[in-house]
Amino acid sequence: MNQNSPPADPAAAAQRLGEQMKALHRYVSxxxxxxxxxxxxxxxxxxxxxxxxxxxxxxxxxxxxxxxxxxxxxxxxxxxxxxxxxxxxxxxxxxxxxxxxxxxxxxxxxxxxxxxxxxxxxxxxxxxxxxxVGVDLLGAAADTIEAVMTELRAQDARQPDRARPPIPEDPE
Incomplete structure (x- = not known):
């Protein structure tokens, strides 16, 4: 599989995103x-x-x-x-x-x-x-992260967990 091509299964996709988020976190932390x-x-x-x-x-x-x-x-x-x-x-x-x-x-x-x-x-x-970073890439990244947050909030609304703090609605 090409490093830039998306993995076919959800577990591999989650792992790839996790690895990229970790790399990004290390970069800015x-x-x-x-x-x-x-x-x-x-x-x-x-x-x-x-x-x-x-x-x-x-x-x-x-x-x-x-x-x-x-x-x-x-x-x-x-x-x-x-x-x-x-x-x-x-x-x-x-x-x-x-x-x-x-x-x-x-x-x-x-x-x-x-x-x-x-x-x-x-x-x-x-x-x-x-x-x-270029404005087009930033826009695409922001759109993708927004979509991920929307899905996570929807899942949390369906299955609330008292031990987990709510995901903020407004990321100002």
Whole structure:
């Protein structure tokens, strides 16, 4: 099979796409990680805190136990991380409507603004990398990725999985 010709079976096609996505990720990850590190250091934010903010954005509100599960932290570590996010104004504790004795953690406007700023830096990095590629190829790639995301969202809608964060609708 020619390296550029599409494979005939779905497993081979998924493997080829995975390999190409991995190669693309390796190509841009150094620049993305540098941009993220600069922002995290500038804002005195840990990687665990940033991960927690992303989980809160994906899930709207979480118990500390739920946040611990999603971030891979112990319950005491997630509790300490929660305290730091609340102190910094990036998250807030809310009453759990299902259990008034329990609290849920949710993003604040400042938490959303921080993640929006990080998203902008990532987008700028992608634009710097992909800005070197021809416009027709970029359009075809964007159309293909959009079609893949549409199919994944449709599958997720048919078979929701609570452990999987939703795929964002608007990739701004």
């Amino acid at each position: 150094g620049q993305l990680m540098r941009a993220m590190q600069d922002q995290l250091q500038g804002d005195d934010m840990s990687f665990s805190q940033m991960t927690a903010l992303h989980q809160l954005r994906a899930h709207a509100a979480l118990s500390i136990g739920g946040l611990a599960d999603l971030t891979g932290l112990s319950l005491p570590a997630a509790s300490h991380l929660t305290d730091r996010l609340v102190q910094r104004g990036f998250a807030e504790r809310r009453e759990n409507p299902d259990d008034r004795r329990a609290k849920l953690l949710a993003l604040t406007a400042d938490g959303h603004a921080f993640l929006d700023s990080m998203d902008r830096r990532f987008n700028e990095t992608y634009q710097q990398v992909f800005g070197r």
